[in-house]
Amino acid sequence: MLTRRIIPCLDVKAGRVVKGVSFINHRDAGDPVELAAGYDAAGADELVFYDITASSDERNIMVDVVERVARQVFIPLTVGGGIRTVDDMYRMLRAGADKVSINTAAVQNPDLIKDGAHRFGSQCIVVSMDARRVNAPGESPRWQIFTHTGRDPRPTGLDAIEWAIRSVELGAGELVINSMDADGTKAGYDNALLSAISERVAVPVIASGGAGEPAHLLTALHAGKADAVLAASIFHFGNYSVADVKNYLAAQGVPVRRTAGVQ
Amino acid sequence: MIAVINYGAGNLPNAVRALEHVGADLYVTSQAADLRRARAVVLPGVGATADTMRSLAELDLIDTIRSVVGAGVPFLGICVGMQVLAETSTEFGEHSCLGLVPGTVRRFSGSLKIPQIGWNQVQHTEHPLWTDIPDQSEFYFVHSYYVDTPQPELVIGQTTYGQTFPSAIARNNLTAVQFHPEKSGRWGLQLLHNWVHRIAA
Numbered sequence: 001m002l003t004r005r006i007i008p009c010l011d012v013k014a015g016r017v018v019k020g021v022s023f024i025n026h027r028d029a030g031d032p033v034e035l036a037a038g039y040d041a042a043g044a045d046e047l048v049f050y051d052i053t054a055s056s057d058e059r060n061i062m063v064d065v066v067e068r069v070a071r072q073v074f075i076p077l078t079v080g081g082g083i084r085t086v087d088d089m090y091r092m093l094r095a096g097a098d099k100v101s102i103n104t105a106a107v108q109n110p111d112l113i114k115d116g117a118h119r120f121g122s123q124c125i126v127v128s129m130d131a132r133r134v135n136a137p138g139e140s141p142r143w144q145i146f147t148h149t150g151r152d153p154r155p156t157g158l159d160a161i162e163w164a165i166r167s168v169e170l171g172a173g174e175l176v177i178n179s180m181d182a183d184g185t186k187a188g189y190d191n192a193l194l195s196a197i198s199e200r201v202a203v204p205v206i207a208s209g210g211a212g213e214p215a216h217l218l219t220a221l222h223a224g225k226a227d228a229v230l231a232a233s234i235f236h237f238g239n240y241s242v243a244d245v246k247n248y249l250a251a252q253g254v255p256v257r258r259t260a261g262v263q
Numbered sequence: 264m265i266a267v268i269n270y271g272a273g274n275l276p277n278a279v280r281a282l283e284h285v286g287a288d289l290y291v292t293s294q295a296a297d298l299r300r301a302r303a304v305v306l307p308g309v310g311a312t313a314d315t316m317r318s319l320a321e322l323d324l325i326d327t328i329r330s331v332v333g334a335g336v337p338f339l340g341i342c343v344g345m346q347v348l349a350e351t352s353t354e355f356g357e358h359s360c361l362g363l364v365p366g367t368v369r370r371f372s373g374s375l376k377i378p379q380i381g382w383n384q385v386q387h388t389e390h391p392l393w394t395d396i397p398d399q400s401e402f403y404f405v406h407s408y409y410v411d412t413p414q415p416e417l418v419i420g421q422t423t424y425g426q427t428f429p430s431a432i433a434r435n436n437l438t439a440v441q442f443h444p445e446k447s448g449r450w451g452l453q454l455l456h457n458w459v460h461r462i463a464a
Contacts, residue, residue: 001383001384001423002379002381002382002383002404002424003381003382003383003401004381005381005382040448045381045382070276070277070280071280071284074277074280074281074284074445074446074447074448074451074452075403075446075447075448076403076446093273094276096276096277096280098274098277098446120273121273121309121310121311122378123309123378123380123405124273124309173378173380174380202376202377203376203378204376204380204381227376227380227381228381257382257401258400258401259448259449
């Protein structure tokens with residue numbers, strides 16, 4: 001049976017992991033290779049590296065990070081942040097990424113999804129989207145896509161469900177659905193958003209934003225109908241290991257990959 | 264040395280990294296002459312069978328691969344590198360493949376999400392490829408199609424995604440897996456180690 005994936009997400013700035021450095025006792029707490037190896041050993045099914053670097057000079061550092069991680073860690077690796085062209089995708093895939101994740105650039109230029117899928121295959125192209133609830137209280141739920149969510153969120157006018165469907169039509173192989181309302185709250189994912197999209201697309205949907213405890217991952221997989229869960233702070237701050245979360249999910253009947261420490 | 268065929272497959276660099284990690288002495292090549300002098304051959308792959316067959320034809324490697332396999336050289340196919348071993352494929356219109364394994368490449372049917380992306384269990388049949396790997400261990404899959412073979416005796420690994428399909432096959436010097444061992448963590452590396460040091464040695 002296909003297992004549900006647990007995917008830690010690491011933010012990288014100028015070649016260093018800037019969040020999530022306290023979850024395990026490392027010689028070099030910000031070293032991406034050590035952290036990736038640590039998460040692999042802990043049972044992570046996949047890793048996402050998100051480049052939050054501002055300048056293009058520092059982007060070349062990310063290529064080096066991906067190369068170094070890919071030589072040591074043999075689980076799927078997705079790279080996002082700053083990928084705006086098919087050539088950017090190629091650089092990351094050649095360096096060892098298995099997938100690239102695009103967000104704002106896909107909204108600004110939807111053909112980037114199509115061109116990337118055509119050149120590298122849909123399995124390489126992850127479209128990540130940031131959605132916020134925009135319906136008035138009492139109305140049925142609606143979500144809008146925002147871009148530039150790091151610094152100054154900009155509304156796009158795009159309906160989240162329609163954008164998800166369009167992304168898949170253009171060739172996205174997976175979708176990461178990040179709830180701006182839930183992100184950072186540690187109060188759980190926006191399961192209504194997740195299920196609304198998961199029911200309408202045929203590709204895997206990855207939940208993002210809001211996880212604070214293992215039960216939140218369970219409800220994203222059940223009520224949210226997500227195929228995988230992306231999480232950052234729940235793992236980074238050492239409250240729960242990947243193995244803790246997997247053992248909890250397994251006890252609740254969710255199929256998870258067994259690794260060392262996961263029964 | 265082991266020749267890894269370069270025909271533009273996206274997972275070539277990661278397959279090479281993983282093979283090197285388990286101690287394979289290898290070279291990457293697109294040349295028929297290099298395949299003929301290899302001790303063993305790996306055909307990696309991601310994507311569609313039609314594109315893969317077209318690329319192999321453009322490089323004039325199809326007859327070479329058939330003769331190398333026919334001559335008993337250990338051969339490992341990964342993902343699409345497994346699928347093209349079949350006789351035919353139905354992906355993007357029916358077309359012929361290498362014809363080294365009886366069967367047809369078919370798309371998953373039913374209401375499941377396609378492609379299958381993620382870690383799924385492989386049920387083993389006794390074979391040196393599985394040395395030191397627990398039965399039902401998970402491997403990483405990314406695919407929409409699988410090899411449907413009429414010869415169950417070729418199947419050394421089975422996986423269930425809506426239906427049960429061959430996730431590993433072997434016959435004499437030929438070994439092939441539908442999943443990506445180069446991305447399957449500890450057990451994927453063990454499998455490559457087994458192939459390099461027990462089967463291709």
